[in-house]
Amino acid sequence: MNTKLTLTLEKDVIEKAKEYAARQGQSLSSIVENYFKLLTLDRNQEPKNEELKSLPESFLRLRGVLKMEDGHFDYKEELTKALEEKYGK
Numbered sequence: 001m002n003t004k005l006t007l008t009l010e011k012d013v014i015e016k017a018k019e020y021a022a023r024q025g026q027s028l029s030s031i032v033e034n035y036f037k038l039l040t041l042d043r044n045q046e047p048k049n050e051e052l053k054s055l056p057e058s059f060l061r062l063r064g065v066l067k068m069e070d071g072h073f074d075y076k077e078e079l080t081k082a083l084e085e086k087y088g089k
Helices: 011-024 028-040 049-053 075-087
Strands: none
């Protein structure tokens, strides 16, 4: 069953995401849904075949690429570091 979700994002992020989705031949909704599926996979147990079948191969290749010593990952902190490295402080 599909349910509508409203998100508030920066306009330029939405525009770039729509362009990306179009290049991939997918809807923005399907990309967001697949990303949420990937985020919510239980990392401590093997995913069920049904869960894996519903994700595109490009998403499955990302699984497990981030290794954290303490098991903690703060995406905002990492994004800030990456942007500072790219554009300077």
